[in-house]
Amino acid sequence: MNVLAVGAHPDDLEILCAGTLARYSRDGYRVIMAHICSGNKGHHHIPPGELAEIRDKEAVSSAKLIGAEHINLGIEDLGVYLEREQVLACVELIRRTMPDVIITHSPDDYMPGAGMFRTEFCHKRSPAPSPQRVRCTSLFPTYRNKEFDNTVFSW
Numbered sequence: 001m002n003v004l005a006v007g008a009h010p011d012d013l014e015i016l017c018a019g020t021l022a023r024y025s026r027d028g029y030r031v032i033m034a035h036i037c038s039g040n041k042g043h044h045h046i047p048p049g050e051l052a053e054i055r056d057k058e059a060v061s062s063a064k065l066i067g068a069e070h071i072n073l074g075i076e077d078l079g080v081y082l083e084r085e086q087v088l089a090c091v092e093l094i095r096r097t098m099p100d101v102i103i104t105h106s107p108d109d110y111m112p113g114a115g116m117f118r119t120e121f122c123h124k125r126s127p128a129p130s131p132q133r134v135r136c137t138s139l140f141p142t143y144r145n146k147e148f149d150n151t152v153f154s155w
Contacts, residue, residue: 004094006103012035
């Protein structure tokens with residue numbers, strides 16, 4: 001089984017669902033940790049390019065630690081919009097990884113870009129690669145959705 005975890009930024013997956021991903025990996029499943037944004041705007045003193053490199057290396061190390069693969073879409077922080085190029089990048093992510101399960105942000109996440117992946121590809125049931133391929137989607141909690149609803153969407 002292929003498990004795709006998609007976070008908006010490097011460290012979202014490690015903070016919000018690393019234990020779950022480690023368990024999947026330990027149980028022999030293929031785990032892919034992907035983040036949409038580069039993490040380049042998260043510091044007051046480190047320049048954006050340097051910070052993006054640091055955060056990418058940290059994400060690669062985290063994935064390696066649990067035996068997962070890592071994918072970085074590299075969109076700048078605060079630069080996620082429902083534009084054709086970015087939507088196609090997310091479609092390609094799904095096609096490339098062929099997930100059976102997707103774990104990602106709630107559409108109510110505090111960062112506008114965080115919910116983009118879930119809203120576009122799970123709620124609207126994108127045909128990429130095919131609606132039957134992804135059997136369920138889980139959402140990880142944020143501080144805004146205190147009454148966490150672990151909804152599973154069967155396709």
